[in-house]
Amino acid sequence: MSNEINTAPKESVNFIERFVKEDIENGVCDRIQTRFPPEPNGYLHIGHAKALCIDFGMAEQFGGKCNLRFDDTNPTKEDAEFVDAIREDIHWLGFDYDKLAYGSDYFDTCYELAVKLIRKGVAYVCDLSKDEMREFRGTLTEPGKESPYRNRSVEENLDLFERMRKGEFEDGSRTLRAKIDMASPNLNMRDPTLYRIIHMSHHHTGDSWCIYPMYDFAHPIQDAIEGITHSLCTIEYEAHRPLYNWVVDQCEFEHKPRQIEFAPLNIAGTILSKRFLRRLVEEGYVSGWDDPRMPTLCGMRRRGYTPGAIRDFLSRVGVAKTDSEIDPAMLEHCLREELNLDAPRIMVVTKPLEVVVDNYPEDTTEKLSLELNPNRPEQGSCEVTFGKTIYIEEDDFCLEPPKGYFRLAPGIEVRLKGAYFVKYVSHETDENGNVVRVHVTYDPESRGGNSPDGRKVKGTIHWAAACSSVDAELRMYDNLFRPVSEQTESSDGSENAAPDFTDHINPESLTVLKGAKVDTAFASSKPLEKFQFMRQGYFCTDRDSTPGYPIFNRSVSLKDSWGRKK
Numbered sequence: 080m081s082n083e084i085n086t087a088p089k090e091s092v093n094f095i096e097r098f099v100k101e102d103i104e105n106g107v108c109d110r111i112q113t114r115f116p117p118e119p120n121g122y123l124h125i126g127h128a129k130a131l132c133i134d135f136g137m138a139e140q141f142g143g144k145c146n147l148r149f150d151d152t153n154p155t156k157e158d159a160e161f162v163d164a165i166r167e168d169i170h171w172l173g174f175d176y177d178k179l180a181y182g183s184d185y186f187d188t189c190y191e192l193a194v195k196l197i198r199k200g201v202a203y204v205c206d207l208s209k210d211e212m213r214e215f216r217g218t219l220t221e222p223g224k225e226s227p228y229r230n231r232s233v234e235e236n237l238d239l240f241e242r243m244r245k246g247e248f249e250d251g252s253r254t255l256r257a258k259i260d261m262a263s264p265n266l267n268m269r270d271p272t273l274y275r276i277i278h279m280s281h282h283h284t285g286d287s288w289c290i291y292p293m294y295d296f297a298h299p300i301q302d303a304i305e306g307i308t309h310s311l312c313t314i315e316y317e318a319h320r321p322l323y324n325w326v327v328d329q330c331e332f333e334h335k336p337r338q339i340e341f342a343p344l345n346i347a348g349t350i351l352s353k354r355f356l357r358r359l360v361e362e363g364y365v366s367g368w369d370d371p372r373m374p375t376l377c378g379m380r381r382r383g384y385t386p387g388a389i390r391d392f393l394s395r396v397g398v399a400k401t402d403s404e405i406d407p408a409m410l411e412h413c414l415r416e417e418l419n420l421d422a423p424r425i426m427v428v429t430k431p432l433e434v435v436v437d438n439y440p441e442d443t444t445e446k447l448s449l450e451l452n453p454n455r456p457e458q459g460s461c462e463v464t465f466g467k468t469i470y471i472e473e474d475d476f477c478l479e480p481p482k483g484y485f486r487l488a489p490g491i492e493v494r495l496k497g498a499y500f501v502k503y504v505s506h507e508t509d510e511n512g513n514v515v516r517v518h519v520t521y522d523p524e525s526r527g528g529n530s531p532d533g534r535k536v537k538g539t540i541h542w543a544a545a546c547s548s549v550d551a552e553l554r555m556y557d558n559l560f561r562p563v564s565e566q567t568e569s570s571d572g573s574e575n576a577a578p579d580f581t582d583h584i585n586p587e588s589l590t591v592l593k594g595a596k597v598d599t600a601f602a603s604s605k606p607l608e609k610f611q612f613m614r615q616g617y618f619c620t621d622r623d624s625t626p627g628y629p630i631f632n633r634s635v636s637l638k639d640s641w642g643r644k645k
């Protein structure tokens with residue numbers, strides 16, 4: 080699958096661009112106006128970023144504008160908290176919207192247009208319950224049945240609709256429906272609901288309304304009013320397009336927006352749906368919407384993703400009409416590429432083992448200079464402190480080294496990065512026989528890690544000085560869901576229980592390493608600061624850090640499984 084992905088940069092023309100070009104050439108429109116219409120019922124995820132890139136990308140490419148419009152026509156699920164978060168995420172990705180609007184801004188107009196449709200005899204108030212309506216609707220193979228309320232007079236419909244608005248009826252007791260065709264092969268055209276009764280305060284309009292328009296009615300109206308030329312959305316709306324066009328036509332809008340559908344982003348092993356992400360948060364599987372394991376933009380930001388890496392990824396994914404599942408390794412690849420270029424390299428010892436340099440003078444320390452980033456000389460260098468006691472990685476010492484082991488071991492000399500050559504002398508163990516301290520000698524002539532006499536060492540390892548480092552916490556992340564191959568049917572083992580996505584949660588998606596050692600020079604880095612921890616991976620400072628106790632999130636490992644597969 081991953082091999083089929085277009086890895087060429089942005090330029091190739093996609094089908095939406097072709098449609099837009101045609102419309103411009105044929106004089107259908109002389110400028111481009113798009114919109115991004117999120118429902119404020121959760122935080123944006125990377126799938127939304129795809130829609131954002133397409134909506135803003137098309138507008139920008141053809142010299143047009145893109146509006147942000149909150150689709151807040153359903154008060155039961157929405158919240159102002161999400162409105163602010165969505166705006167922040169859009170700005171963070173680097174997009175500037177033209178007009179900011181709310182679906183609810185158009186409630187008056189929607190109401191007037193509903194009255195217009197009643198007057199035209201193409202909408203009616205229906206008293207069928209939800210269940211009855213479903214029954215009357217028919218199936219893909221059988222036509223539906225007409226509602227007994229379908230032929231109410233215009234006067235009766237006007238009266239009932241007005242009383243719906245005034246709050247005389249209970250939730251669910253009546254709806255306003257379009258009168259289209261109960262035998263249409265498209266179920267969406269079988270007298271779809273235009274308005275329903277919901278007695279609930281709305282986060283934007285308060286208690287002004289107790290009837291709310293359906294998305295299928297409100298959306299084309301909003302698009303038409305805003306002069307949207309191309310209403311770009313995901314493929315599940317394809318079957319709604321005839322209804323979209325019906326609404327625009329019946330409301331007699333002169334401006335006719337064109338709906339074009341594209342395939343949603345799917346990433347293997349990840350769930351891109353606010354409803355599911357919300358469950359992860361509410362049921363405590365993650366620490367919040369911005370948990371670094373979440374595919375939300377705020378989660379990815381906290382994990383260390385950059386807008387550039389996300390946009391690069393989406394341009395490689397491309398725009399197509401048919402569904403595909405993207406390998407998450409490609410997303411990591413894009414981040415790694417960017418961080419490899421930009422992230423300063425620092426030494427952090429993740430699982431420390433104490434090393435005493437026997438021949439280094441007591442009570443002496445010295446500053447050594449290390450280049451921060453060979454790809455970005457302008458980042459300069461940093462000063463780290465060296466002393467008699469240092470830490471190295473537990474894994475960088477071995478008493479009985481296998482063949483090909485070039486790190487510290489009896490008989491093997493190694494370079495401490497940027498410091499000195501050291502040689503094993505002895506070690507101490509605890510009562511269980513575990514090595515707790517290693518003694519070495521250093522060659523003062525090898526300062527800076529340079530060979531004094533041309534003698535070669537094969538291994539270079541990173542370190543931190545005891546006198547100048549603090550404890551740090553490292554949060555290592557894995558997929559939130561286990562790979563399909565490791566998944567079981569359901570948690571209780573019964574065959575009949577419907578498998579739930581929570582059965583597939585990876586219990587090891589977060590590993591916390593405490594007691595890592597980082598030079599004090601980096602102990603108070605700011606949240607979102609990004610680093611390459613030499614030989615360990617790319618990390619970014621977490622907002623939970625406190626002065627003197629830094630916490631880092633591993634953004635991505637150094638190894639690139641995507642690059643290898645290519």
Ligand code: ATP
Pocket residue numbers: 115116117118119125126127129130150311312313342343344345351352353354
């Ligand atoms: P969710 O199921 O996650 O709540 P949604 O479609 O209900 O998704 P909206 O807030 O309505 O979320 O989405 C705003 C826009 O983002 C819509 O135009 C929608 O088509 C688009 N979008 C949502 N999910 C994806 C995705 N996975 N890939 C591309 N675009 C998406």
Ligand code: MG
Pocket residue numbers: 118
């Ligand atoms: Mg939606």
